[in-house]
Amino acid sequence: MSLPLDPHDLRAQFPALRRTVDGQPAVFFDGPGGTQSPERVIDALSGYLRRGSSNHGGPFLTSRETDAASDAARAAMRDLLNARRPEEIIFGQNMTSLTFSLSRAISRTWQPGDEIIVTRIDHDANIAPWLLAAEDRGATVRWLDFRPEDCTLALDTLPALLTPRTRLVAVNYASNAVGTISDVRRVVELAHATGALVYVDAVHYAPHGVIDVQTLDCDFLACSVYKFFGPHTGVAYGKYELLDSLTAYKVRPASDEPPGKWETGTQSFESLCGVAEAVEYLASVGGPAGSRRERLVRGMEAIRAYEATLSEHFLRGATRIPGLRVYGITDVENLAGRTPTFAVSLAGRTPEAVATYLGERGFFVWHGNYYALAAMERLGQEPEGLVRIGFVHYNTTEEIDRLFAALAELAGRDL
Template sequence: MPLDVESLRSHFPSLSSGIAHFDGPGGTQTPSGVGQAIADTLTSPLSIRGSSVASERNAEAAVLGFRSAMADFLNADPLGVVYGRSATQLTYEFAKHLSARWGPGDEVIVTRLDHDCNIRPWVQAAEHQGATVRWVGFDPATSELNLDEMKAALGPQTRLVAVTAASNLLGTMPDIPVIATMVHDVGALLYVDGVHYAAHASVDVKALGADFFVCSPYKFLGPHCGVLAASPALLETLTPDKLLPSTNAVPERFELGTLPYEIMAGATAAVDFIAALGGGGGSRRERLVAAHSDIEQHESFLLRLLETALADLPAVTVHSRAAARTSTLLLTFAGHPAADVSRFLAERNVLVPASNFYAIEAAGVLGLGEAGGLRAGLAPYTTLDDVQRLIEGLTAFLA
């Protein structure tokens, strides 16, 4: 395999715990360099952004470094990179900004495949404005988003479509470029939840055709925060409420108050860590693309082994079946609540959470309700031994 996993793992102090982590979709472990970048920024001379002394310049460098790093990570314009506390917070904020133009007769489309973060803000915003919500489903047998339903729901009255680039519950990766063409053909905007996608694939916002793309660095080895990318020209058309003396420049007009420079520096360090996995040649963007190729090969190899083993286990249903998907599996067990399986595995130091993971609509379509299922997510630091421990634990539980 092209990815040197043992070398990679040496940068993660938390992995010495002996826990086999399959909880990456909820948040990955963090390399020491990210923590060091946060500590160094926070304990170095630091003050409000400026250029007169070192403390001001350090703050300015942290912000600009963050925008540059995330722009390389997403293939976006640095001036269109907005910092947020989380993807949920950013989506609520932009739902407010965008829905200010909606009214009766306007429509917004959401899908039942999405995390509630990319559903409820739009549903609630539409309700406030008197707009109509249209729903697009997915096939529980294949976990594929129904693009025919999407096409039928679109029309001249559509103002925005919210869709996931990868389901955090099932791993399904809908064809976003195709959806983008459909959405733009009716003059609507496309808001893409890329939180789960960005952890497993090389993101190219321009190629995807997303007008807005959100992700969370803590899902790809960074600190807890959110990022939104859009074209600066599109952001210029939105006028959020803000304090009178605060800047009206894009993207700062969307970032209220003093920014957390140390968290931004940590996110930059996470991007640089991933880029380093792609070798020493080329631009940071080129190294990121190379690194993601190696990561995808590594995770795909382990996924195939896991799926082969699961096929031999009795009473296991694998719900993740889409043709294009991430290395994430949702499992349920005949006669056994997923929570019981999760607790059994945890006693063996194998962490595989059970829940609906805020994908409440998707869990409902699958008939799983609030209990959800067991979600096993692979990460760049997952080893063959981790996978074997998971298989052995499931085998022992079902024996």
């Protein structure tokens, strides 16, 4: 049993959630595109700038404080991901930039005829860097498909795609378009059996569940703090031996060791202050007892259980809106297989028209492909894409009921 979560208590910590649109409370259903931040994160960012910022590594007060802030952010991310050591955590501009940088280093040893596997369900940030690296090195790209009926990864086809020449499998933990959670542990087992590395995109999964890189045994995993209530900063985990042995594209005076060799240029130190606080916030959801990792595990389990109630509420109610089609897993008995992120279409309306109609009424939702280009192509939804309605733990069933009323009105029916 996980801790019960009271969204109203937690919501009070998020100033942005008090916003209104035409006198109505704004409804933030755009979490998969970026989440709001609690006061403690905002205070951490402004506090750093107010106290005095500095570059790192100097023998004076503000520089020492900057070093301490970076160390605290790294320790916090180590706890969130359950990395073995803090040096396995790298910060950077965002997940996309980190993945381009790591992919360039990882692919240096690929030979013509080597193979890599990418999936059709991934965000392009975990596809394009690998396609480009494969092109540079003459490697062959194989695609792991998903089943369009329920948008689950066709993992049964992975063994046939893997060969002794497979060097890397890039897979997401959860889809930012349709919310499917993939069995990353199984992907790693299969890939490692043939000697391939696994690069996991956990950007969409991170706000929704516990991540444990040691249990997954993945080689790399990337996420983005602005998707879990913090500032716009990217984070990558890599196994120490790999981060140590790979050649980084870096300037010569920078450290030759992880994590420094991977952190090009000057970090956003104010953001790193916010990273530590975003992790502290998630730990606070797990209550006061135990280590920070224990509190994080409890907090994320509570978030996951609460979000399942939102998904169930949404899926049951969605059947009452005429013409509303939900893509991905719709079986309320299988909520463990998805996050509360729903790609939908409404008959007779373009995704843009639906998102605009909702936006004018204070519901913040995205439309298009949200860079899950391959997934939208596979679903036959390019170029218009779908409307994406995404919940996080600060959303409520009352907000979902208001959404249903607005959608029913748009569909021209009373609920």
